[in-house]
Amino acid sequence: MDAKLLLIVIDGVPYRNFRRLFGNLEGWVDSDAARVWKHRSVLPSISAPCYASLHTGVSPAVHECTGNHAVFRLKQADVFSQVRAAGGVTGAVAHSFWSAFFNRAPFDPVRDIEYDEPQSGSINHGRFHTMEGYGLANQMTPSDADLFATLTRLCTRFDLNYGIYHSCTLDSMGHRFFHDCQEMDDACAKMDQMLAPYIIKWRAAGYEVIVTADHGQDARGHHGGRDPLQQETALYYFGEADGPDPDTVIDQLQLAPTILSRLGAPIAATMQAPVFLT
Ligand SMILES: [Zn+2]
Helix, strand or coil: CCCCEEEEEECCCCHHHHHHHCHHHHHHHHCCCCEEEEEECCCCCCHHHHHHHHHHCCCHHHHCCCCCCCCCCCCCCCHHHHHHHCCCCEEEEEEHHHHHHHCCCCCCHHHHCEEECCCCCCCCEEEEECCCCCECCECCCCCHHHHHHHHHHHHHHHCCCEEEEEECHHHHHHHHHCCCCHHHHHHHHHHHHHHHHHHHHHHHCCCEEEEECCCCCCCCCCCCCCCHHHHEEEEEEECCCCCCCCCCEEEHHHHHHHHHHHHCCCCCCCCCCCCCCC
């Protein structure tokens, strides 16, 4: 496999926060270096079911993850397994749910906090965090600057074909402070400025890059239902492919088959949604 792609999932960013507060991403849209669409999550618009759907291309009604309490090794094929089947190298810097869903469960912190497993049929190079102890007054989230550096290190050391990034910083900020406040303005601006230099590095290293979220959040920081603020986020794409019209809404189930298509890996029979980048 020659193609390379990184999927950057910034947890819990509503469409309006991406478009109003991420100045570097929006500047690249203006300069035609990136394209942006609205991206609608599956229902429920809860983190764990959304991660599972993002990476398997099937709905929660099919994969049966119904909430953050229901984390288990999924049965369906996913992006990692399909990239491995095509000979690609995979990596992940993410919350531990991603390891449990797509590699092995339950998550054992000593065994699974970091691993390098070249023969794996799933995640070859994983670096995970649990947020154990998370609560309203204590986010327990690592710095995104550290995590972006870790992903970049994996790319350079192991020549990843596919890597995923995921962190809950902004989701936690939204639950804690809501959205019409200085704290959230500042947190989004800092995230944009931490991310931007790495997008330049990743593009220079030959990666296509997708930046999106798993779901949005409403004015009270809630998500889970059908409210557009809860369900809708943005999706930015950096790469050479053609995409749909600007007003198209990307369905979350389209992510997995589209990523595999970009990488030249086989799309699993269970991934029925149409590819949106050609
Ligand atoms: Zn989430």
